[in-house]
Amino acid sequence: MFYTGGLPFNLARNPYFRKAFMFATNNPVGGYVPPSYNKLRTTLLVQERTHVERMLQPLKETWSSKGVSIVSDGWSDAQRRPLLNFLAVTEDGPMFLR
Structure with missing residues (x-):
């Protein structure tokens, strides 16, 4: 996967990646079909973004009081295209906005 799929080697250090492989080797997972390319980049990505935004909402609600x-x-990148990052910083820590 790492060589043929172009995955970064540091993925092997990711505890969630390791946990998934340990689970798969210790449990019967017959019939499991991994998500397709399109499902990963559409439906599942939207679901994960919604989940992250829901988790950040309590922090955003403190902005008016704290x-x-x-x-x-x-x-600029190598092709001289501008790249801008915007972050919100509170006493609880930074949050990437755009």
Whole structure:
């Protein structure tokens, strides 16, 4: 997978990746079909984004009472295209916005 799929080697250090393989080797998973390319990039991606936004909502609700700072950072890539990052920073930590 790493060589043929172009996966980064540090994925092997990911505890969720390792846990999934350990589970698969210790449990019968007959009939399991992994998600398709399109499902990964559409339905499942939207579901995960919704999940992350739901988890961040309590933090966003503290912005009006605790305060928030918006910071940005930017540079150009090798093709001289601009790349801008915007983060919200609170006492609880930073959150990537765009």
